[in-house]
Amino acid sequence: MKKFLFLAILIIGSASSFVSLDKVIKTPQKPTILEKVANANGFQNWKNVKELKFTFNVDRDTSHFERTWIWKPKTNDITSIAQGKTLNYNWSNMDSTAYKANAGFINDKYWLLTPFQLIWDSKNITYEHISKADAPMSKQHMQKLTITYGNKGGYTPGDAYDFYFGDDFIIKEWVYRKSNQAEPSMITTWEDYVDKGGLKIAQTHKKGDGSFKLYFTDIEVKTN
Numbered sequence: 001m002k003k004f005l006f007l008a009i010l011i012i013g014s015a016s017s018f019v020s021l022d023k024v025i026k027t028p029q030k031p032t033i034l035e036k037v038a039n040a041n042g043f044q045n046w047k048n049v050k051e052l053k054f055t056f057n058v059d060r061d062t063s064h065f066e067r068t069w070i071w072k073p074k075t076n077d078i079t080s081i082a083q084g085k086t087l088n089y090n091w092s093n094m095d096s097t098a099y100k101a102n103a104g105f106i107n108d109k110y111w112l113l114t115p116f117q118l119i120w121d122s123k124n125i126t127y128e129h130i131s132k133a134d135a136p137m138s139k140q141h142m143q144k145l146t147i148t149y150g151n152k153g154g155y156t157p158g159d160a161y162d163f164y165f166g167d168d169f170i171i172k173e174w175v176y177r178k179s180n181q182a183e184p185s186m187i188t189t190w191e192d193y194v195d196k197g198g199l200k201i202a203q204t205h206k207k208g209d210g211s212f213k214l215y216f217t218d219i220e221v222k223t224n
Contacts, residue, residue, distance in 0.1 A: 033129045033145055034118040040169035041115035045198030050074055051222040056108040059213040068218065069105055078105060112201060112216060114161075115171065124150045135164040135173045136187050137208050142166055142173075148180050171202065188214065197221030 031039065055068045067082035076091040080101045089098035110117055118125075125147045133144035142164040151158045162175040171190040178185040192204035196219050205214040 034122055034127065037145065037163070037165065037169045037171070038115045038119045041200040042195075042198045043116050043119060045223075046073075046116060048223040049197060049199070049221055050224055051220075053218065053220040054108075054112055054216050055218045056111070057215050057217060059215075061211055067104060067108070069108060071105075071109070078102070080105065111205065111214060113199075114163075114174075115200075118147065121149070126150075133164065136175060136184070137173050137189060143169075170200070186212075188212070194219065197223045 035043075051070065051072050053068070053070045055066055057064070057066045067080065069081070070079040072078075078089055078091070080087040080089075082104075087098065087101050089095075089101065091102075094102060127145060127147045130144040130146075132141050134140070135142045143166065145163040145165070146160060147163075148160040149157055156178070158179045160177040160180040162177070163171050164173040165171045170193070173187070173189055175184045176186045177183070186207070188205040188207055190202040190205060192215075193200055193202050195201075199221060201216070201219060203216045203219070206212065
């Protein structure tokens with residue numbers, strides 16, 4: 001009888017431990033600050049995107065530059081349209097011409113989808129979040145997220161970015177610091193947001209003195 005009682009206690013204890021462990025495993029983790037910023041911009045909808053088209057424009061003083069991209073993220077087929085020339089390539093098989101064009105694509109895509117890059121690049125960055133800081137352009141109190149890229153891989157290793165945003169996690173200003181130097185390399189706004197296929201995109205970035213404007217036109221998102 002004692003042996004049976006001991007066995008029953010053992011089984012009940014094991015079952016209790018199992019239930020407790022199961023609860024721990026299923027407890028959802030709180031999203032990181034990277035995930036909060038990405039999700040505020042519709043990252044959860046990215047899985048539905050089958051084609052993204054956009055034109056990247058830069059007005060600097062009196063000059064204008066533009067190039068158009070068509071990206072199919074599910075197959076990584078990319079079309080570059082610039083200066084009257086069209087180039088089609090795929091990330092899985094790039095020659096020297098495609099590699100050179102792709103450097104431009106990486107840059108332009110980064111400006112367009114920076115909040116998503118926080119997730120895509122998460123294994124190659126370190127970050128620090130401050131709940132209150134003075135934004136460099138507006139001087140308003142905002143949250144500040146600083147990310148720094150690793151020194152290996154990518155087109156610009158070691159670079160750092162400071163993002164400024166409110167409680168809605170929508171970026172309002174940012175600072176780019178080449179090679180993680182203390183002094184800013186560029187400071188611009190994030191404004192003129194639009195919703196395309198569930199993605200929230202800042203169409204316009206400007207310097208405070210008006211000498212530089214980077215903006216996107218002809219944004220099209222095709223979903224499943």
